[in-house]
Amino acid sequence: MLNKNQIAQRLAKELKDGFYVNLGIGIPTLVANYIPEGIKVVLQSENGLLGMGAFPFEGEEDPDLINAGKQTITSVPGSSFFDSAMSFGMIRAGKVDLTILGAMEVSEKGDIANWKIPGKMVKGMGGAMDLVASAKNIIVAMMHSNPKGESKLLPRCVLPLTGIGCVKKIVTELAVLDVTKEGFKLLERAPGVSVEEIVAKTAGKLIIEGEIPEMEW
């Protein structure tokens, strides 16, 4: 079973040289710490920055320079700033190669729910609906089950949707799965995790073909 940093590390294997990548809040943000050597990716922050860098050194925080999570950040050489319309314009136009974000539920059709729990205070969808509706390549990073122990990989989402038919791949603490027309296809299992455990914790349709290898990174 992977911890959050290991999930991020496995996600980082999905990066390709030259990719423009949007990383959501939470586990996805950690992916930036594991970019493979020899590969260059440019991080997009949807509040108006291409070329997001690390957190600033203490004392060098710039209130005019934050990421979409409202955290103080830095920018790398070769970065550019732009307004929110252009930012979502490049997202809508499919210029961002990969979007990694968290989810509360994913359905076997690739639907995603990650913005609203009925009965709880609703904070809003922010840029999530734009991202999932537009990005050509969306990977979800999440725990396989919710805090109550219920599977988050479902036949269909129970929570209000953020977007439909958009998730291409899922990385959890237990497994890597593709979302195919037929359902969740198990690709890899976490070290020490059995196929049986993944089957038991996946509520949506799970496709298992042949031997399922352990993850590597």
Next chain:
Amino acid sequence: MLNKNQIAQRLAKELKDGFYVNLGIGIPTLVANYIPEGIKVVLQSENGLLGMGAFPFEGEEDPDLINAGKQTITSVPGSSFFDSAMSFGMIRAGKVDLTILGAMEVSEKGDIANWKIPGKMVKGMGGAMDLVASAKNIIVAMMHSNPKGESKLLPRCVLPLTGIGCVKKIVTELAVLDVTKEGFKLLERAPGVSVEEIVAKTAGKLIIEGEIPEMEW
């Protein structure tokens, strides 16, 4: 009867302090030479400039700085450059206070034709259709008759239209006219020009109420 510079001079009386103005090719361009004292207007050039200045001094031409007529120009202090989408965006949004352009024909409904003569080589509408469809205040500067001596103020346009119901006012070498719901309303006549001559040379419906004063500027 006015010459072209006098038409421009009369047009300049329509300018108000703080106006953003788009001047078409030909007579409208000359208006820039007669901006009344104490009034400040900002000239928009639809190829991407607010704050168009005079022609450059000889030897100071800059090939990267031209107007919509492809002439070398200068920019004034406080000007700004932008792309063509923003340029027509501000035009469409009604941010340009006044547009003055030439015409081949204007109808008593305010339709305008100024881009195409069937049977002749067609060069294109450029930005004219955008301007006439969007500007809130459009004044046409033209000769009252065409070279064949036929009136250019018609019941309806014969030539292919550039835009419909958009012209608010017309200044010719003979007269100043408003385009009203009822037709062309004669406001002023050029010095020495009789109402009868204007009547004779106006094919569309002409409204004459009371004494018609001579133009002043």
Next chain:
Amino acid sequence: MNKIFKNAAEALNDIHDGAIIMLGGFGLCGIPENCIAAMVLKGTKELTCIANNAGIDDFGIGLLLQKRQVKKMISSYVGENAEFERQLLSGELEVELIPQGTLATRCMAAGYGMPAIFTPAGVGTEVAIGKEIRTFNNKEYLLEYAFDADFAFVKAWKGDTEGNLIYKETARNFNPLMAMAGKITIAEVEELVSAGELDANQIHTPGIYVHRIFKGINYEKRIEQRTVRARLPNP
């Protein structure tokens, strides 16, 4: 033509109860601090605020919420503050949540004279309820309308007497879009210079979009999430 105002109070003088106001900024970054403070003093009520966020309890739009000056918020992400939540749950405050890109593009549409735009954001979700859906190239899009705002309050880094604006880094965000969209746009700037001092080639918001401009004071620029990394010790 004089666009220069002495301060926020003067620039906001004619804003009426019930006005629809856009406020630039993302979180607390690039928000029109002076305009908000002046609105609190002025006490204008029943406002509809279009802004990506609603500030925090004691800063940003949160200050207007504290004084119950806001009738409705149109935002993409809210609720970083308890007073907001209280008013929402008690029914005092209306909230319309819309996707962030839709919010941005509806501002741009207003500034570009486009009555409506198409976006895929929200298709298949509750955001699509009651909206027109149209398919282009086998993909569904929602028809979303341009905003219609009485006033826009924007914050820029530098501005000149013609109303030209330059923003700094990610403090740009919604500011140039709202500047284009407001029927009356009021810009507050950290530095106000004479016409010609800014590089004409590097203007983010051309002055034609800006009706009033003033030099703001006492910028606090509060940081919402201070995140830093440790300096490595000197070897």
Next chain:
Amino acid sequence: MNKIFKNAAEALNDIHDGAIIMLGGFGLCGIPENCIAAMVLKGTKELTCIANNAGIDDFGIGLLLQKRQVKKMISSYVGENAEFERQLLSGELEVELIPQGTLATRCMAAGYGMPAIFTPAGVGTEVAIGKEIRTFNNKEYLLEYAFDADFAFVKAWKGDTEGNLIYKETARNFNPLMAMAGKITIAEVEELVSAGELDANQIHTPGIYVHRIFKGINYEKRIEQRTVRARLPNP
């Protein structure tokens, strides 16, 4: 990730007969001179060119027309050259004339992932024939579709190794819009610098939109209408 190419010939290597190409520029101002010259040498045929103008007889897109490489022009204003007229009248060349603002906005729509936009330009004219008309707030608009171009050739003043671009004065025009719209965007620049040398706050086209970049040579920057005023004699 390497976006840098040695020259135009290398950057244009894979352009095929029948390609749809956007070319930046207004008149002869801000045109991709090096790309056009390389296309002439390469001899690629049956091109559809989307460009505001068609150049003059012996410069700009006129050079491609001379070699009969163009099947169709989509422009707002053409015919500053005799060869163009000859080909048009003889039926060798197709021309689609569209309003300049529509041309610009259809490029922007492509770059912003909007499948279509609404514009009032052309309502009531022959431009509206066969197009969908829709009324918003008592005003009629045409539905116009985003362009779909295989390649965009743009010319910038300065560029960096990340593909970030800055244009100069009115040479900006359609260049940033076409840069966003091309499936593959090729930028030629007068000055090519390392990442970090351009001010990140002042980039006109972010590098994400630019796939290939090279330093252009021998810019002629021909002036179409040289207009000057006389210097007053020294007193």
